[in-house]
Amino acid sequence: MAGESTGRGEPDRTLRLLWRAHLGEPTGSRGPKQRSSVDEVVNAAVQLADDEGIDAVSMRRIADRLGLKPMSVYTYVPGKAELIDLMVDQVAGERSLPPLEGTLRERLTRIARLQWNEFVQHPWLLSIDTSRPPLGPNVSDHWEWCLRAIDGLGLSDLDMDRVINLLLGYVGGPAGAYVDAERLHASSDETDLEWWERNAPLLDEIMDAARYPVSGRVGQAAGEAYQSASDPADAFEFGLARVIDGIEGYIAASGRPGATSTAAS
Structure with missing residues (x-):
C-alpha cells in the first residue's frame, strides 16, 4: 500500500504552487527573508527521495540540504502534502514529450x-x-x-x-x-x-x-x-x-x- 498520496494538500495553495510559473512565485508571509525558492525546495526533496526513499523526505531534511532553518522551508511550501504534489509534477516534466508519430x-x-x-x-x-x-x-x-x-x-x-x-x-x-x-x-x-x-x-x-x-x-x-x-x-x-x-x-x-x-x- 502506498505510504504517501497526492491530492491531500489544500487545493488553492497547491494549485497556485503547481502553476507558479504562470501565476507568479508565491511570497512567504512568515519567517526570515527568503534565501531560496520553491524550485530549490522541490529539487532538494526529489533528490532526497531518489537517494533514500520517500519516507526520508521531511522539512527538516530539506532544510539541512539547503542550509536553511527548518521552519523557513514552510515559507516556500505549506507542508509535505503539497510538497508531494510538487515533486510528482516536477518529475513528470523532466523528459521532453516526443512527437506522436508512427503506428x-x-x-x-x-x-x-x-x-x-x-x-x-x-x-x-x-x-x-x-x-x-x-x-x-x-x-x-x-x-x-x-x-x-x-x-x-x-x-x-x-x-x-x-x-x-x-x-x-x-x-x-x-x-x-x-x-x-x-x-x-x-x-x-x-x-x-x-x-x-x-x-x-x-x-x-x-x-x-x-x-x-x-x-x-x-x-x-x-x-x-x-x-x-x-x-x-x-x-x-x-x-x-x-x-x-x-x-x-x-x-x-x-x-x-x-x-x-x-x-x-
Whole structure:
C-alpha cells in the first residue's frame, strides 16, 4: 500500500504552487527573508527521495540540504502534502514529450517506455498513491500527450481514458519488480546465478519431478534464459506487447478504424 498520496494538500495553495510559473512565485508571509525558492525546495526533496526513499523526505531534511532553518522551508511550501504534489509534477516534466508519430503500437510503446524510465529513475513514485493526481502543468501536459496518441481512432472519450489508464497502470508492476531486483543486486555480493547454484542441491531433493512436472520444466527453461528466477525488463516488454495486442484487438472488434494508423505529431 502506498505510504504517501497526492491530492491531500489544500487545493488553492497547491494549485497556485503547481502553476507558479504562470501565476507568479508565491511570497512567504512568515519567517526570515527568503534565501531560496520553491524550485530549490522541490529539487532538494526529489533528490532526497531518489537517494533514500520517500519516507526520508521531511522539512527538516530539506532544510539541512539547503542550509536553511527548518521552519523557513514552510515559507516556500505549506507542508509535505503539497510538497508531494510538487515533486510528482516536477518529475513528470523532466523528459521532453516526443512527437506522436508512427503506428498506434509505436505510439503506445513510446508512452509506456517513458513511464517505465520515470519509475526506474525515481523509484519512490511507485509508492505514491496518485488516485487524486496533482493537476500541475507537467502532469496535465503528459496526460494530454497520452490522449492525443489515440485520438481520432473512433474510441469514445471514456474508452480513451480507459485505454491510457490500462497502459500506464500496467507499467507499474514490472517496473516495481525491476526496481526491487536492482536494489537486491546493489545490496548483495551474490549474483542470481550463484544464488540458484547454492540452492540447487536441496531443491533437487525436495522438488519432486513427479509432483511438479510442468513447473520443473518451465522453471528450467526460464532459468536458462534469464540466469535468474525472472527478468523484469523482459517481462515488461512481453507484457507491453500483449497489452497493446489487446488494445488493437478491442479497436478492431468494435469496428473502429485506425488500429494501426499513424498520427500527426
